Amino acid sequence: MKCVNMLAFAFSLLFALSVSATPSLVQMVGFLKQYNKDWSFPRVKEIAASINYTMFDPNVVGRVDITNTFVGAELNTEYLFGTAAQFGDDKNTSLIGVPLNQTIVELVAQGNTISVQLLVTFNWTVEIIPVQFNVMFMFNDEGKVIQYDAQLQHSSWLFQDILPKFVPVLAKELDLPETTSPAVLVGKRASFDICSAHEQFCTGENLQYNSTAECVDFIENKIPFGDVWQAGQNTGICRYFHKAMVSLRPSVHCPHIGPTGGDMCVDRDYRQTVTESPFPQPFFQLPGGLTLADLNLPPPSDKL
Template identity: 40%
Template sequence: MEEMHSVNSTLFAENIVGRVDDSRTFYGRELNTEYVFGSFSALGENSSSIISVLGVPVNHSTTQFATSGNNVSVTELVYFNITLVDYLVPVQINIWLSFDGDRKISAYDASFRWFSWLYDDLLKEFSARQGYGSDVTAASQDLKSGLIQQICERATIHCVGRNLQYNNSFECADMLFRKVRLGMSYEFGMNTILCRSLHALMVPLRPDIHCPHVGRTGGDMCVDDLRYQELATVDVVGTNQD
C-alpha cells in the first residue's frame, strides 16, 4: 500500500520496462509502481465491494529460483482470494527480472501460467452462483454489467474537467455495454471491459494519466493494436528479436 501511494517505488529503476503477458508493457517507474502495487492494493482495500476476476494475493511461496549475473528467474506460487466467487486459488507466476548497478529492477517479464484455464473456471462458477447453470454467456453479461458499473462510478467521480470522458454515468454505461466487449483472459491490454476494469483502479491516483484508459477510446492502453506475432517477437525492452 505504501509503495502504491508513493507512485515512485524505490524498488524500480527510473526507466524500468515491465511486461505482464495478459496485459501490456509498462514504461517508467510511475506506471509500474501503480500497476504492480496499486491493482492488488486497491482491491484489498475494498475486496468485499469490488467485482474483480483478479482477486487479492494473501500469501505466496517461492518454488523455483535461479540467478545469473544481474538476471533472476523466479517462480512464485501465489494464493489469490477471488471474492467474485469466494475462491482461494493458487496462481503460478513465472517472472524474469533484471537489476541495474544500483540493485533496482530495470526490467521484468511476468507470466500468469494457466490463467486462461482459471478464467474459464471462474466464469463457470460465477454462472452457477448466478443461477444460470452452464450458461456462461448469460453470466458473462452479468459480469460485464457489474464491471461497467464500477468503471463508470470511478470515471464519473474522478474524470472531470479536462479529464472528462463521459457526461454522466448513464452515457458511460450505455456506450461501454453496447460497443466494448467483455474480453478474453488474455485481453487485459485490449479494447475490453476487462482492461478498463483494471485501469479504473488507478484512476484516483493520477486521473490525467488513467482517465483516457477507461474512456471511449481506451487511451493508449485499452486499444486493439496488439497482434500475436508482434507480441511473440518483441522482448521486454521493446526490441524485435531476430
C-alpha cells in the first residue's frame, strides 16, 4: 500500500484545487499538518495542560469508537491529548501508548469534510508499534474542526498482540512471577495507578472511595479490566484512560474513575450505540442536495 506523508503534500497543487471551497482544501490539509505535530509526544503534554486545542471549535463534537463521545473543546482536548500526557512522568510502566508521528495512507475531501486513514507510530512502552486510525473531520469557515469521528482499526487484535510483551516488565515492577496471568498483571498495574491518582487528586468533595484499599478492591474485583475497545464502558481500562485527566480538572474527572464511572465509564447499549448518531449533521452530502430516498436507498433506521 502506497503511503503519502502529509508533510510531502504539494501545497501549490492543493491551492489550485481548492480555490472555491469553504473552508479551503489548503486550510483542511493545513490542519492535518499541524495536527501531525500536535498529536505527538511530548507536544501532547503542552496541549493537554492548556485544556483548549485552538484548532477545535468551542462546540466541537468528537467521537472515538473505543472510548466515548465528547462535547466541547475542553473535553475533546483533554481526552485526545491528555490521555498520553503523563507518559514517562513516573517510574511505572504506562499501559497506554503515545503517538510519535503519523503518515497519511488515504485522503478523501468533499466540501468542508475530509476522511483520512492515518498510520500512527506509537510508543507502547514495551514496543514501537503501528496503529491505524480512520477519521472524518468536518470544519467551519475558519478551518476549525466542528465534529470528528475516529475509529481505531483492529483494536482487540492490537491489545492481544501487545499484552504478552508487558508480562516480564509488569511482573518485575509488581514483584510477581512471570507465570502470572497477563490480565492479572495489567489489572494490578491499573488499580495501583488509578488509586494513586485518586488518593492524590480526588479529595474533599471529589472523594470517590473511602480508602485506597477500597479503591483497589473495586478496580481488581468488582469490575472487569476489559479490552481496549471497552475504554468507554464500566471497566478498569476505562478508568485507567481517565485517571490521566484527574489532575487537570478533579471536579470533572474524579467521578469517572470512581465506582459510578460518572457519565463516562458506564455500561452501554450496543443497539443504541450503533443506531444513534451524536453529530448535528452528516459528514458528507450527496451531489445536488440528493437524499438516500431520492436514490431509492433505505435511510438510517432506529428499528434495528
